[in-house]
Amino acid sequence: ALDVEGDSMDIFVPEGGRIIYDPEDRALWPRRFYVVLNAAGETTFKRFFSDPARLEPCSNNPAHGTIALNGDEPYTIVGRVIWQASRMPD
Numbered sequence: 001a002l003d004v005e006g007d008s009m010d011i012f013v014p015e016g017g018r019i020i021y022d023p024e025d026r027a028l029w030p031r032r033f034y035v036v037l038n039a040a041g042e043t044t045f046k047r048f049f050s051d052p053a054r055l056e057p058c059s060n061n062p063a064h065g066t067i068a069l070n071g072d073e074p075y076t077i078v079g080r081v082i083w084q085a086s087r088m089p090d
Contacts, residue, residue, distance in 0.1 A: 002035065002043065004086075009045060011058040017086030019045060021079035028053075033081035036067075039074050045081055 004017045012033065013019060021035045028034070028048050035045045036055060046055035046067060055075070057064035069075060 002045070004045075007061045008057040008059050008064040010060055012047075013084045014086050017084060019081050020083040021045070021081045023079040025080040025082070026077040027080075028077065029080075035078040035081060037076040037078050043078065 001018055001020045004013045004015055004019060007015055019033075019035070026034075028050070030048060030050045033045055033047050034055070035043060037043050047058055048055055053069040055067040055069065057066075067073075067075070
């Protein structure tokens with residue numbers, strides 16, 4: 001499980017939410033959510049789209065951009081997100 005920090009996926013899971021991912025399920029399927037690791041060792045989760053292959057945020061904040069999976073920066077797929085939870089607003 002991972003606790004969500006930041007707002008790059010706030011449409012799907014707001015900050016403070018939690019996701020669970022399956023580390024054995026790394027096959028990429030369009031429109032599914034994945035936990036990924038970048039070259040700096042930072043973990044994030046994003047939605048995968050194909051044609052062209054990319055990871056996209058689901059955010060109300062336009063500052064978050066698409067991550068192209070074209071080989072310029074290595075990303076490792078850690079696993080597919082299989083569950084999410086967040087607190088109800090007060």
